[in-house]
Amino acid sequence: MVFLDGTVVNVALPTIGRDLGAGIDGLQWTISGYLLTLASLILLGGSLGDRFGRRRVFVIGVVWFATASLICGLAPNLPTLIGARVLQGVGGALLTPGSLAIIQATFVSEDRGKAIGAWSGLGGIATAIGPLLGGYLVQAVSWRLIFLINLPPAALVAWVALRHVPESRDPEASGEIDVPGALLAVVGLGGTTFALIEAPTEGFASPRILLATALGLVALVGFAIVEGRARQPMLPLSLFASRPFTGTNLVTFTVYGALGGMLFLLVLQLQQVVGYSPVQAGLTTLPITVLLLVMSPPAGQLAQRIGPRIPLTVGPLLAAAGMALMARIGRGSSYLVDVLPAVLVFGIGLGLTVAPLTATVMASVEERHAGVASAVNNAVARAASLVAVALLPVLAGLSGDAYLDPNVFTAGYRVGVLLAAGLAAAGGVIGWVTLRDPKVGRYSSG
Template identity: 60%
Template sequence: MTTAEPPAAAGVRLASPAGRWVLACSVLGSGMAMLDGTVVNIALPRLGEDLGASLADLQWTVNGYLLTLAGLILLGGGLGDRYGRRRVFVTGVVWFALASALCGIAQDSATLIAARALQGVGGALLTPGSLALVQSSFRQEDRAKAVGAWSGLGGVAGAVGPFLGGYLVDGPGWRWIFLINVPIAAVVVAVAVRHVPESRDRNAAGSFDVAGAALAALCLAGITYALIAASGHVSLLTVVAPALAGVVCGVVFVRVEGRRARPMLPLSVFASRLFTSMNLVTLCLYAAIGGVFFVLPVQLQIAAGYSALRAGIATLPVTVLMLLLSAPAGALAQRIGPRPLLTAGPLLTGAGLLLLTRVSPGSSSYVADVLPAVVVQGLGMSMFVAPLTATVLASVEVDHSGVASGVNNAAARVAQLLAVAALPLAIGLSDQAYRSPHAVDTAFSKAMWICAGLCGLASLLAALLVPSGALPGVGDEAAPRARPECRTHCGFSAPPLEPGTRRPAR
């Protein structure tokens, strides 16, 4: 076991056996979390049937995980820098596995929701930690290739997720979408302990912003609870009280972050107009994506009569297209500038969502009714994901790239969290109505129009707020900007996290 931090100039080579072990460990760890994010939505209809869950329970099954993940992910990387990246990564993997096991044996929706929240804590530790291992373990000359391999292999995990999830739900049962994480985690821990060197930031000092993390989580929890409760038959006080509490916590959070020497969310990054506008675009786009992938599996299984396996495979073209085209789109954005792709990509995505309104109880042909829509949607998403990440990083100085990436990733998860909470209320789907094919079909069409509208708003913001020409700041020696190293991306929940340890050349 390697416990000492290697010298700064040292590190393993990507082509060496040690390098392959490090890469495999990191990919398996992040892939486990990515698989969980893609398969749970496929399982929602069957899960609801087996546990007698209401729609609110299904919303919390998704949002319980997103709430703790979004609230704590900005702290996850900091813990690794301070206490050891391998140690925190392994802790996250073990935590995630134990919570997954609890999800798998849950006998009621309340236990499942609590276990999903615990899963989010583990995800907040292992998600940034997986990339931190790659960035800190390899030699300087091999890091870009290692990060690219990590990103591409993670894309393969994302592509496998819907198929595997559908197979498990239709075969052994929905519980195995959680239980399968246990043996994967055991392999990851064994490899990490034996083959991954420990590393940490020797200059890390000061206290962690626990108060900021708690206030952020309470803010999101209050608003999310109010939105979900509003779609049920509850009193006005049940909705207004948590909503007000969430808003108050949000205001206090901003004040606390503005006064702390080492805040979880440095408000200074929002001094960049471009960074702020790109996060608004992120909120719109990932709210739309989160809403689609919450209601589409329900529409396919309840209204269109698909099996879980068919529903999982139905969206596979989106993942494949993102896997193949996100890197070329990022390269094109560097040549012509991000604005054309950030304007056209969301519009094309919105067109694909409107095509999905053709999916109905009478949709017997996948090729005619579903495939054209998901292909158009996948092409649109492939156009904007990589340029969006690149523009976010280029909007801040390179020393702040880690913070910028973390904030953008958290913004995407918050957008998905709020979309899952608010969309059923907006489309009039509540209680047990998700079991009715007619009610689901009616609500689904409304949802696609709302999500397409969010894509249109994102396109408008990009057209108005993103400068024309090359990525801003790239090549400016006076204020060097970071460039993304993750070239491939096919996850739905958030943009790829980028390494935050890069420094300008001297």
């Protein structure tokens, strides 16, 4: 549900914008409000699961997420929708790290690679299928259904978790909660995100923008200081002493930042410029879904056998090549000539990347830190998407109602998607430089 909701909204953005009277900054907030709390609090969610029980926190998160989805689906105006999306991110922060940590604690080591590969593949598929599902629901019924559809699976997931999932926790964790760290993370990411999204409208020299920037940066510095001194930090900085853990999270930041920024721009380009319907725009990403389904489990096993260096170098570089090809998409583009080749190359690259990325992060720490490690990696991925969705339109010169003018938006789209390609390529370089050990299994020793 969380991965799906990260992208299912994208294809509905033009319709939401018309229905609720939103400019491009309103569309950015519809995505970023969710990512803001998800990225800020997912670290806390991992810590809470390790200390108070992963299944318990997971179920609470599922119920919270479903309740916020209901509010989103009934939202009468844009501020209500954005506020509900913020609440939805809180639920996602509680349930996401617990899901992977439960797998890490439940499966024996020989089966973890396949299990994590399946988890990563399903998460990647949910991310990729989101535009397709969203397009169908928007065109056939209403954009509100993309939120309301979360309610039945949430009820099923909560029931299955309570009935069949064993409880697990970190036996060495205390009951203390890192409230200062959580607050500083929210203020830090919130302030910088507000500045990035609103600066094109208010002006970069606006007192509100300068205040938000300063507040955000000071909070982020304070977060690093607090986490370094806290007895029970939600982000143990000692984890970054592991070279593969640090390197893999850097790859995560670049790849998921590129993915988030690209999806935000692509669905707008396909609908507003190329003239696709919501369903057609969603169908465009279907090959990515198929490739992730087929490639993720074997890619996870491959990384266990030969190490993650090659997959996490080749995968991001192929994804970058696919994004660069997407820059050709414009008015009059042919699906078979201009769109499909780009999507296929990107999908192959993403399929090589997702499972090895997750498996390497989890193998680089002790099992008792599984919840926190999972949370860190998820926080990095969501923060990267948050920053990319806020920053790429600014760098591309897109603001206000630019998405309603095909010529203006196309020029900005091409700049933005090429910047995303460069970001993904940087991930491939980082993977080659930082991940030198031949086996994932050795990473637990640093």
